[in-house]
Amino acid sequence: MIKSIGAALLAALFLFGTVLSVKAQDVTLTSRDSKVELSGMLLGFDGEFYRLATDYGELTIDGSGVLCDGPGCPDLQDYVAELSISGASTLGAVVMPALIESFAQKNDYLTEREEGDDLGTFTYLIRRADDGKLAARFRFRVTNTDEGFADLLADEADIVMSLREIRPDERVRARETGMGDMTGINRSRVLALDAIVPVVSGTNPVRGISPADLAQVLAGHITNWKALGGPDVPIDLHLPDDASGLGQAIVDQLLRPTSLETFTQTAMRHPTPEALAEAVASDTFALGLTSYADRGGTQALMLTGACGFSMEASRRTIKTEDYPLTAPMFLYFPARRLPQLAREFLAFTREPAAQIVIRRSGFVDQTPEEIAVEEQGNRFTNAIAQAGGEITLGELQRMTSTLVPMARLSTSFRFEAGSIRLDAQSRSNVQQLARALEVGQYDARSLLFVGFSDGNGAAEANREIALRRADAVRRAVSEAAVTANLERVDLGVDAFGEAMPMACDDSSWGRQANRRVEVWVR
Incomplete structure (x- = not known):
């Protein structure tokens, strides 16, 4: 029970949330000045924070401010991070193991794989190279996406490997079980691209x-x-x-x-x-x-398409989403604090070294590529062929004079059908581009966010809509680049509306492909 409670002390001590589950046993946590004591069932410890089920609900407590007493208290000296990963075999069979081994090699860990008793289960033991001590266990259950989300909702997994976005019913159940909004920022990550x-x-x-x-x-x-x-x-x-x-x-x-x-x-x-x-x-x-x-x-x-456009799946068209049937591969994780080593691994999956591993595993990585105009096929030819009516020669000349001296980035942005919300791959692209700005990858260069639209409606109105979308994407990237010095890079916006279609407007797929924001660089 709590012997003494001060509002300010509780606000500093107790953080509502969840962490990694461990074997539940009763413990007592006492503040280092002995003024606060809290008893409950230990639900988890991530090396930094305790998670307790108490009479006041589930609480997360900073371990640096308390002493633990009871049979369930963890060994702070030999703490081993535990992580459970479940879901699609496409990711679990090759990509994730390869990423774990690459992460371990980069950070001076040794890995050992132990096969489980059940089909599709295995564990990676991660040890410190200097003393051989066990630092983490990453447990895998490799089945399919549905099973991965089922394990997450049953609190039997910390990360889901998924070949699709979370379904509405899964999102509702996750929220009801205290896992937060699984469609929110930092609740999922596009690991690799496919189609x-x-x-x-x-x-x-x-x-x-x-x-x-x-x-x-x-x-x-x-x-x-x-x-x-x-x-x-x-x-x-x-x-x-x-x-x-x-x-x-x-x-x-x-x-x-x-x-x-x-x-x-x-x-x-x-x-x-x-x-x-x-x-x-x-x-x-x-x-x-x-x-x-x-x-x-x-x-x-x-x-x-009926209008003569065609698109072939390739590494580049999947990256740019010019190919309409892209299928990003996701990692989903709930709103609970993972162990530090697990967080470091997730951060590694966005690094250039991880992108090389993903590409070698046979999937499309997310490394931005600069595509010169002469490498872009018949895009400008198609724009000229589709000209006429409301798309004037002057507008085509303006587009050509603006873009030809630049290169297109493979980083593009498209929107969910019938929505102004960016699709999953594009939301990941916001984070990827923001991180590139933070590390100075485009310092002393110019990035131009260029909006395009479908051909439904008046051309000038479409150009205005495309311009607003381009500005919205620029603002999203700028806001995500928290530590970037944006004075070192020029971020501009422009729009050419329906002047450069990628597909026919007679289908929802074609219209969605045409409604996009591209990024051009020089």
Whole structure:
């Protein structure tokens, strides 16, 4: 119980929140001046803070200000950080282990992997290189995205590996269990980039498909290759496991935008992406949906539009989000304090060394690239071809004279469908660009945030909307770059509205691709 309570002392001592769970036992925490004593069940200790269940609710207490007494008190001298990670096998099988080993090597730790008794479980033991003492245990349960969120909500995981954004019902349940708003800033992180790609055998004559037709195939409304410009034979559809994060991302990005909710029942489901790629590669009339990283020996189809635009998935088009079916790979963590070593590992995942590991693992990293105008394909040619009407020669000349002396950054910003909120990859890009400004990567250079729009509505109104979006992104990046000296870099804004379309405006995918903010540098 509390012997004496002062409002000011409590405000300084007790921080509401949560930390990593450990074995629960009763303890008593006493302030170093012995004026405050608190008893309760120890729920966790992260090396710095205690988490207690008390008569006053769950409290988090700074360990530097108290003494612990009781059978559950941790050994402060030989504290071992504990972290539980659960979710998608795509991340857990290769990327996360590779990142842990790279992090350990950089920070003078030794790693040892222990396989668990259950399939898909293993533990990384992280020891100090100088004395061999155990510093941390990172426990993995590798299953799928749904299982990862279920473990988080059951307080059996600290980090979720996810191939999709958190669903609304998961977000509600997380908030109800005291985990905070999982869509808030610093509650998730884009670890790597990927994309959903339609794939066929190399012997299939079809080389492109529109997103709208692809959705119709998935729903079972198109069943013959003839409707897609191919031979008069049935389509053999191959899809990922519907419980996988990729399978759910396909629903979110292809079916729901067209008000289609269910897949055709004739599709062949595959437990692994390797099995899907092998089946499609060996069947001339198969059509599969998989990730860019796992396309294997198949041929990826271009996404096409009725107006003549097409886009092929590549490392660069995925980075810029010019390819519309991007599929970022996430880490989610609740609003509780993780052990210091775990926080250091999460910080490492944003560093350049981590981006190299991600790229070597077969995924698309988030390192910004500068793309010269001559490397941007037919973008300016398309702008000229689409000119006329409200897009004047003068506006095209202004855009050309502004952008040609500069290079485009692969860091781009797009918005959620029907919303002014940045999409997940773009929210991550805000943090990435802010961090680059903080370390002085663009000192003595100029960054121009350039807004573009779709072609719906009046051209001048679209340009004004695009300009406001560009300014909003610039302000978001500036506010996130807390320690940057912004006097050393010129951050400007401009907009050209619908002058440089990336896709056709006759679909939601095309309009979303066209509504964007690019960053140009010189």
